[in-house]
Amino acid sequence: RRSWRIAVLPGDGIGSEVVGATLPLLRHASQMAGLDLNWDMLPWPSTAWHEDNGQMMPDDALAQLSQYDAMLMGALGDPGPTSNPNRYLLSDGVSLSPLLTLRKGFDLWACERPAQLLEGAHQYLADDRARDVDMLVIRENSEGEYVNQGGRLHRGTPRETATQLEVFTRAATERLLRHAFESAQRRAAERKEKGQTRHFKRLDGSHATSQVCLITKRNALPEWGELYTEVFEQLSQRYPDVAIHHELIDAACMKFVQAPWQFDVVAASNLQGDILTDLAAILSGGMGVAPSCNLKPDDRSVPPLFEPTHGSAPDIAGQHLADPTAMILTAAMMLDWMGVEDPAASDAAEHLRRATEASLKARNEGSTLTGTDNISQHIEHFLAQRQEALTP
Numbered sequence: 001r002r003s004w005r006i007a008v009l010p011g012d013g014i015g016s017e018v019v020g021a022t023l024p025l026l027r028h029a030s031q032m033a034g035l036d037l038n039w040d041m042l043p044w045p046s047t048a049w050h051e052d053n054g055q056m057m058p059d060d061a062l063a064q065l066s067q068y069d070a071m072l073m074g075a076l077g078d079p080g081p082t083s084n085p086n087r088y089l090l091s092d093g094v095s096l097s098p099l100l101t102l103r104k105g106f107d108l109w110a111c112e113r114p115a116q117l118l119e120g121a122h123q124y125l126a127d128d129r130a131r132d133v134d135m136l137v138i139r140e141n142s143e144g145e146y147v148n149q150g151g152r153l154h155r156g157t158p159r160e161t162a163t164q165l166e167v168f169t170r171a172a173t174e175r176l177l178r179h180a181f182e183s184a185q186r187r188a189a190e191r192k193e194k195g196q197t198r199h200f201k202r203l204d205g206s207h208a209t210s211q212v213c214l215i216t217k218r219n220a221l222p223e224w225g226e227l228y229t230e231v232f233e234q235l236s237q238r239y240p241d242v243a244i245h246h247e248l249i250d251a252a253c254m255k256f257v258q259a260p261w262q263f264d265v266v267a268a269s270n271l272q273g274d275i276l277t278d279l280a281a282i283l284s285g286g287m288g289v290a291p292s293c294n295l296k297p298d299d300r301s302v303p304p305l306f307e308p309t310h311g312s313a314p315d316i317a318g319q320h321l322a323d324p325t326a327m328i329l330t331a332a333m334m335l336d337w338m339g340v341e342d343p344a345a346s347d348a349a350e351h352l353r354r355a356t357e358a359s360l361k362a363r364n365e366g367s368t369l370t371g372t373d374n375i376s377q378h379i380e381h382f383l384a385q386r387q388e389a390l391t392p
């Protein structure tokens with residue numbers, strides 16, 4: 001039995017509200033499973049960023065955070081007073097979300113965002129096959145459109161020109177796509193264990209039990225599109241059991257709405273993955289239920305960052321209206337990650353997920369429960385019920 005230390009970063013806006021609603025459930029589920037889990041609260045909201053003129057986190061923030069096994073974050077990002085010219089300014093004068101500082105600082109190069117419509121979650125698409133949506137979007141999280149290099153020439157003149165460089169390296173592409181293939185194999189194995197199987201058609205008419213779909217815009221952005229495609233096709237030779245598929249980003253958006261149940265693992269660049277995962281969140285029932293994590297799959301000694309797909313939602317912040325479900329499922333994802341080493345964590349994840357699903361289902365069958373804390377208490381009720389049922 002090992003012990004786990006977590007850095008909890010409630011962050012901004014609804015972040016601290018959904019974190020507050022999640023921690024008691026995480027505590028309860030861990031106790032039920034006999035999981036040795038401890039956390040420290042690190043209140044580093046980005047509001048401090050503009051109040052203190054540029055300092056959100058202490059100087060040694062990354063060093064402090066590296067002492068933990070994982071980071072659990074509510075939401076980081078606050079528009080702040082628009083009159084303040086220093087908002088979101090890094091020391092080098094570059095404007096960047098503090099969230100990106102953490103992703104870059106720890107080289108958390110993969111962002112995983114699963115989309116699955118849980119029973120009881122809101123089904124946005126009219127087609128009933130939307131119930132079967134079960135995909136994992138893996139977003140490149142370290143480079144691409146997010147390298148933040150460029151400039152503005154001839155500021156304020158009619159000739160003003162903004163440039164924004166995109167950088168795609170073979171090394172980052174290879175690690176991303178290798179991870180996508182391995183994730184596809186793992187998902188197929190998990191399905192097999194549950195007695196389920198899915199079939200994905202190959203071009204030659206044969207079928208595979210898993211698939212990776214690569215997203216690019218290579219008809220208009222051929223340099224990186226072709227690099228991605230080349231690496232994808234080379235790597236696929238080593239994963240003959242996984243079907244490969246390619247979509248252009250615009251067509252992929254259409255198919256995410258038209259037939260999302262046809263996707264398994266989807267690999268996308270940083271920006272295209274960002275856009276696709278908001279769309280995928282709707283397929284899971286909305287931003288209120290979509291979990292997410294940022295990790296370095298090849299190095300478990302680096303703390304992954306678990307955060308819901310949603311942001312700090314300044315429009316509803318302070319009113320305790322936010323649905324904490326995404327945050328709770330994000331905590332379950334963290335427990336899954338810990339479960340690779342510690343079976344108690346897998347048990348805790350199972351408790352948390354089952355209670356959340358039971359609550360979603362009950363809420364869908366009539367009650368119109370709203371409010372962050374009400375929803376959290378509703379889930380707590382199902383956790384207690386589960387504990388009672390499991391007690392000999």
Ligand code: IPM
Binds near residue numbers: 076097100
């Ligand atoms: C996300 C967010 C961030 C991103 C923003 C806040 C920089 O939209 O996590 O999806 O674009 O990655």
Ligand code: MN
Binds near residue numbers: 274275278
């Ligand atoms: Mn986003």
